[in-house]
Structure formats: structure tokens, C-alpha cells
Amino acid sequence: xxxxxxxxxxxxxxxxxxxxxxxxxxxxxxxxxxxxxxxxxxxxxxxxxxxxxxxxxxxxxxxxxxxxxxxxxxxxxxxxxxxxxxxxxxxxxxxxxxxxxxxxxxxxxxxxxxxxxxxxxxxxxxxxxxxxxxxxxxxxxxxxxxxxxxxxxxxxxxxxxxxxxxxxxxxxxxxxxxxxxxxxxxxxxxxxxxxxxxxxxxxxxxxxxxxxxxxxxxxxxxxxxxxxxxxxxxxxxxxxxxxxxxxxxxxxxxxxxxxxxxxxxxxxxxxxxxxxxxxxxxxxxxxxxxxxxxxxxxxx
Numbered sequence: 001x002x003x004x005x006x007x008x009x010x011x012x013x014x015x016x017x018x019x020x021x022x023x024x025x026x027x028x029x030x031x032x033x034x035x036x037x038x039x040x041x042x043x044x045x046x047x048x049x050x051x052x053x054x055x056x057x058x059x060x061x062x063x064x065x066x067x068x069x070x071x072x073x074x075x076x077x078x079x080x081x082x083x084x085x086x087x088x089x090x091x092x093x094x095x096x097x098x099x100x101x102x103x104x105x106x107x108x109x110x111x112x113x114x115x116x117x118x119x120x121x122x123x124x125x126x127x128x129x130x131x132x133x134x135x136x137x138x139x140x141x142x143x144x145x146x147x148x149x150x151x152x153x154x155x156x157x158x159x160x161x162x163x164x165x166x167x168x169x170x171x172x173x174x175x176x177x178x179x180x181x182x183x184x185x186x187x188x189x190x191x192x193x194x195x196x197x198x199x200x201x202x203x204x205x206x207x208x209x210x211x212x213x214x215x216x217x218x219x220x221x222x223x224x225x226x227x228x229x230x231x232x233x234x235x236x237x238x239x240x241x242x243x244x245x246x247x248x249x250x251x252x253x254x255x256x257x258x259x260x261x262x263x264x265x266x267x268x269x270x271x272x273x274x275x276x277x278x279x280x281x282x283x284x285x286x287x288x289x290x291x292x293x294x295x296x297x298x299x300x
Contacts, residue, residue, distance in 0.1 A: 003204045004178065004195060010257055011117045013037070013170035018113030018152050019091050020099030023047070024106040028077035029087035036116035038068040039173060040076070041148045045108035050075045051131065058134065065144040067177045070131030078108065097156025111148050115170045129192060133177045140180035147173050191246065194238050199224040203235070207247050211254060212274040215247060252288035255281070259293055260300035266293050 018039075021029075031038065033052075040049065042060045049066065050057040052073040060066060068074055075084065094100045099109075135141050151169040154162045182196045194200040203224040207215060220243050221231035235243045251273040258269045270281035270293075285293045 003191065003201070003208045004175065006208045007191070008171055008174055010253060011174075013115040013167060013174065014118040016113065016115045016151065016155060016166050016170060017096055018111060018148065018155055019094060019096060020109070020111050020152065021091070021102065022099055022105035022109045023078065023102040024108075025103040026078055026082040027102050028075060028079075028082035028084045029090060029102075030084045031074040031076070031087045033071060033073045034114070034116075035071050036114050037174070038074060038112070038114050039066070039148065040068075040110060040112040041065045041145050042108070042110040043145075044110075047108045047110075048075075048077050048080075050077070058132065063138075063141050063145075065135040065141050065148070065177070067133040067135075067173070068131065069129045069133065072131070076112075095156070097152045097154075111145075111152055113148075113151075129178065129190075130181065133181045135177055135180045140176060140183075143176050144173060144180075147176065191239055194235070197234070197238055199226055199231070200235055200238060203231070203243065204246075207243075207250065211247075211251055212272060214274065215244070217243060248284055249288050252285050255285060255293070256289055256296060256300075259297040269293070 040060065042062050042064050044062050046059065046061040048057040049060055051068070051070065052075065058066070076087070077084075090102070091100050096113075135144055147169055151166060151173070154166050154169070178192065182192070191204065194204055203220045206220065206223045213219075217232055218228050221228045224231050226234065232243065235246075239246060241249070255269050255273050258264055258272065259266075262269075264272075266281070267278055270276075270278050273281070275281035275284070282293055285291075285296070289296060291299070
């Protein structure tokens with residue numbers, strides 16, 4: 001499995017709540033801080049989006065799609081002087097998949113909603129993603145908007161299998177948005193930034209494909225098609241950590257997921273991520289996850 005698919009699978013998006021909004025006149029909606037991902041797609045008209053801790057607002061126009069991954073408070077509004085209304089209270093007046101009308105509508109119409117992350121360490125994995133992913137590419141916007149509309153349809157008219165389809169659609173939205181971001185923006189130091197560098201992507205793909213292998217720096221450099229020293233320097237420059245540190249951290253995320261969701265023994269989980277010794281595995285797990293494997297399993 002490729003690294004992006006691997007990481008998003010571990011996040012496990014769930015808990016969807018998508019609705020339409022048809023707003024008119026002066027209006028403003030305030031979304032409180034919450035764990036998860038917010039998504040807005042503008043169909044007609046336009047509005048402003050402000051993260052409460054941001055310096056300046058972002059203008060959204062017809063066709064724009066934006067994903068917000070930071071979990072902070074957010075405001076959508078027509079003008080800075082409009083009186084704020086609680087978004088959850090207002091939008092929950094209509095069922096999921098339906099359209100809420102504000103001030104008679106007619107000026108700005110769009111679709112918005114959220115999904116939470118069921119994976120134990122979804123927030124930690126998402127930390128590499130920019131807090132605002134603003135998609136402007138026509139091709140990407142079309143793919144994302146179609147996906148949001150389909151998700152709205154499944155929520156509005158649930159049929160057999162709708163829950164599974166909604167889960168796949170939510171994951172697809174994340175994938176499409178992150179693909180668009182990688183194509184048109186420069187990410188900060190992270191695993192996400194490394195996916196836009198072909199040589200580093202090859203190394204990441206190899207690590208994810210065989211996580212239990214006893215990888216050496218030389219092995220990974222060979223996969224990347226680079227010298228050992230050049231690969232090590234480039235990897236750390238782009239991701240902010242060494243290749244082996246990344247591999248160890250990813251192994252511990254996988255192990256944490258298996259400890260939380262399966263009844264496998266500690267020895268079995270340790271072996272599945274490349275550790276023959278339970279004590280070595282325990283030391284690495286505690287260093288990355290700030291908890292022993294047994295404590296983590298109990299808490300989970």
C-alpha cells in the first residue's frame with residue numbers, strides 16, 4: 001500500500017455530518033473548536049472564512065473547496081459586521097444531507113460538514129497536513145465537489161451499505177484534497193512533503209510495504225536511487241527527521257493501532273513491526289508514544 005493510503009487508513013474517518021447552506025444578506029456562522037476535519041464547498045456566490053487564531057480571513061468563491069484540519073474554531077460570514085450565530089445550532093435544524101436556508105438565501109450556496117477521526121492517533125498523523133487546504137485547481141475542485149455531493153446524497157437518503165460508502169467517500173475527500181495540495185503548494189517539513197519528491201516517495205513506499213524488514217540507511221538509499229549521504233541529508237531536510245526515526249515512529253503508530261483494535265499478544269504485535277525482543281519494542285514504543293504498550297492497550 002502506498003504511504004498516503006496507509007496513513008489515511010489508520011486515521012479511519014467516521015461520524016459524518018454534511019448539510020447544505022443557502023444564505024442571503026448579512027450573515028455569519030461560528031463553528032466551535034472540535035476534533036476532526038471540516039470541509040466546505042462553495043457552489044454559487046462567495047463568503048469569507050476565518051480561523052479564529054489566523055491573522056487574516058480567506059475569500060471563498062464559487063467552485064472553491066477547502067478542508068480544515070487544525071480542529072480550531074472557524075467562522076464563515078458574508079461581512080465582518082454580521083452578527084455571529086452558532087453554526088451547530090442553526091444547521092442541526094435540518095436533517096443531514098438537506099439544505100438550511102439563512103435570511104431567505106440567494107447570495108451564497110454551498111455544502112459543508114465534518115468527519116471525525118476514529119483512529120487512536122489520527123490527530124498526530126494529521127499534524128503534517130496544513131490546517132487549511134484550499135483547493136483551486138479546476139480538476140481537483142470538480143472531483144472534490146462531486147464527492148461531497150455524493151456524500152450528501154448518502155446521508156440524505158440512507159440505503160443498504162450507505163455507512164460503508166460514506167466512510168470511503170470521506171477518505172476519498174482527504175486523498176483528493178491532499179493530492180491537490182501536493183501538486184500546487186509547498187508543504188512544511190513532514191512525511192506529506194516527502195511524497196512530492198519522487199526519490200523520497202520510493203523510499204517511503206518501500207518502508208510501508210515491508211515495515212518489519214530490518215531496513216538500513218544503505219538499503220533505503222538504494223531504493224531511492226541516491227548515495228547514502230545524499231539520501232540521509234535530503235530526507236531529513238524535507239521531513240524534519242532521519243529515515244530510521246520516521247520508520248520507527250510509523251512502526252509505533254501501526255503497533256498502537258494493533259494494540260487498540262486487536263487481541264494479538266505483545267510479542268506478536270512487536271514481531272509484526274520488526275522487533276524480535278519485547279523489551280526493545282517496549283522501549284521504542286514508550287519513547288514514541290509516551291506510554292508502555294501494556295498501559296496503552298489498557299487505556300485504549
